[in-house]
Structure formats: structure tokens, C-alpha cells
Amino acid sequence: MTRSIHPDAVSFPAGRPYFQELAGFDTWPEGCYLLMESKKYFSTCPLLQQAGNSVLGLWDNVLAGAAVISRKRPRIRIACGLHAGGFLFLALFLTPLLSAAEPFRIAIAGLVHGHVSGFLKSAKARPDVVIAGIFDPDPALVARYGDQFGVPANGRFTSLDAMLAAIRPDAVATFTSTLGHRAVVEASAKRKIPVMMEKPLATNLADARAMAAAAKLAAVPVIVNYETTWYQSHAEIWRIVRQNNSVGDIRRMVAMDGHQGPQEIHVQPEFFNWLTDPEQNGAGALFDFGCYGANLMTWLMDGERPLKITAITQTNKPKIYEDVDDEATVLLEYAKAQGVIQGSWNWPFARKDLEVYGESGYAIATGGTGLRVRLKDQKAEEVRTPAPLAANTRDPISYLMAIVRSKVAPSGLSSMDNNLVVVEILEAARESARSGKTVVLPR
16 A cells, blocks of 8 residues: 655654654655655755755764655755754754755846846856846846846836835845946845945945945945956965965065957947946056956955055057056055056956965966966976865855855955955055055055
């Protein structure tokens, strides 16, 4: 005789294992799985696989326990036979897991940043992410991106407040001009909604500090996305230089970032318009690509602010970029180190390269995966293959999800603390280039 079970019809007293009884049922409701007291069953359930191998340590605290989980609407249906430690299992594992199984609902604020297309493409390709809404004051952009990425009519907005009130997303990804970041952060913070924006944080230190204050008051994370944050080569440099202290104290850092120019690489017209507006962008190449070096150097120096900043900028292509610089070099002076930032719209090829020199060795990253290292007592440099990044920190969407779901705390390259220093550096560099003088940062 076939025995079947309905999840709502079963209850078990705590303190006794009931796995044999549960396993004795031949049929289960459609779309359900049984979590058994065995690690081997962990790999048979797609929902549980999302938690990763790190959860397996909790099994040592579980003497008996079971749950039926529905794929369509994940939730605990039955729990049984929990000895001491079993309740820890439910609290620390099942509850976060079931919450994480719900799709992550992202709202897009602004559609004028050229990186929005790639972000939407990545979000659309993920089964664990939903594009809950898009906003831009330009209805033509809303229609274009809404049609391209299948955003329904009730998810398209030309008012930021209307979008946030209507869809209440898990997080906002911001693709306005840099000047527009503050308005998005303040509107989102009022509703306790986390925000991620494209680099840099702000065009001026006053806006940067206002965003930091809004985030702190609302107790919500606000993070900044740089392409270079997800470079395996940079994570390996951190391990070499900071974690393992393999080169001694840092003495010199050189960051080379940029491309041939916005017009030359054919950015979208709406992107070009604000990139070449000194009010909307803060400057030209100085802010567009100088921010990468400032971000990485602040990270490598463990948040230390430079003592002095000297910058020169120029415009080599005034017929294209008449209102902003297209070439910038910034010198950062620390107590015992120097940083050289080279941001340019004149490179012959696109590049994002970083060199770090210490007392007894160096590491040079070319792009996201290229890495050359020479350490003390080595007669020649070696080429290394950087290790993959952890799942929660290998791309902006995964990182944002992990932060919102309290799996990781904002830190390092994306953090508000780092990016406040970045804006301070950029603002001082802009003033140095304007005045022709070195700017001493207040202590």
C-alpha cells in the first residue's frame, strides 16, 4: 500500500529522530523535498545548494531534523525531532535559506549611465533576480530599456518617488549622472532601501558627506561599484601585499586607467552628454578614470588619507571635449609612500592596470586576470594565475544581494569610508589642477 503525506497534516514531538518514519512515505506533495539527517541529501536539493558548502558545519549540531520545502513558495512546512543544537540549525540555516530563496528585487534609478545595459543584461540572466522597476525622467529611455529587457508597463516610471513607493524593491542600483547620486540615496534612505551606484560616489565632498549621513541615519548600506573591484588580479595583490606582507611596506603605487575617449568608443548619446559636462561628471577623465586609482590606493593603504595632492590636467582634443579634461595625472603623497594616478581618454587601448611596489618586491596587475610578481630573493618575476573570487564577492549583483541579506558587511573598495576618501582626493586634485598648486589635506 502506498503511503502519502500532506505537509500540513504532520506534527512530531521534539527530541526524537523521525527520519525513518518520514522516509517511509512513498509519495510527497508535488514540488517538495525532504531534508534528511545526512550530508549526502544536501547535494540533492537545488534550494539547499544555494547555501553553499559553508553551511555543512552546522550539521554537527543537528542530531535529528527535517523540513519539507516547496520550490514554488519556499517555507518551513514541518520540523521534527530536534535535539540540542537543532534549534540553532533552524535559526541559523533554514530561516536565512528560505528568505534567500525569494527572488532579489532590484530597481534601476536612472538610465543615462552607459553601464546600465550590461547590468540589466546580467540581472535578466539570473533566475534569482527580478528587475522590479526602472526609472528615468526621460520617457524615451524608459521605453527603450523597458522594451529591451521586458520590464512590464507597471514597472516603468518617470518619477523616482513613484517607483520606490510602488514597488518597494530590495535594493536600488543607480545609473544616473554622478551629480544625481545624492538625490537617489536620500530618497531611498527615507524608505530604508539599500543603494548601489556606479563610481565615483560624488562630484564633490559635500554631496558625499550628505549621502554618508543619510545612509547612517537610515541604517542602510550604500555602496559604490567599480569594475576593478571584481578583478581577481587585485584580490591577489591584496593577499600578497597586505594579507601576507610579502613585499614589506608599500612605497609606490601606479594606476593606469582609461580608454581612447567616450566619443571614440561610441558611448550612448545620453552618456556622452553628462560625461562631458563638468557639473554632472565633476570633471572629465580626472573623475571618470582617476577615481579607480584613488579607490585602489585608499584600499591598499588601509584607508589612510594622503598628506598632499598635486595634479595636472589638459585637453588634447578640445574639439570633442572643450569643457572638460581628457588627460589627468595625480600625485598622492603619503608619509612613506607615493601614488601616481593616470586617468586618460587618450590611451591607444582600453586599460585598467595597477602596479604596487614595496620595500622588497612588487606586484603588477594587467586587467582582471593578468598578474606578474617578483618577491625578495627571486631572480626574475613570475606570472601568477589569480584565484577565483568567492561567490558573494565576484560581481556587483551577487555582492549587493549578500549585503542586503546580511551575508557580508560592506567593506573595502565598495564601502562608504573608502569612497569618502576617494572624493576628497578627486576634489583636491581638481583644485590642484585649477590652481597649479599642491593641495594639503586638512588633518
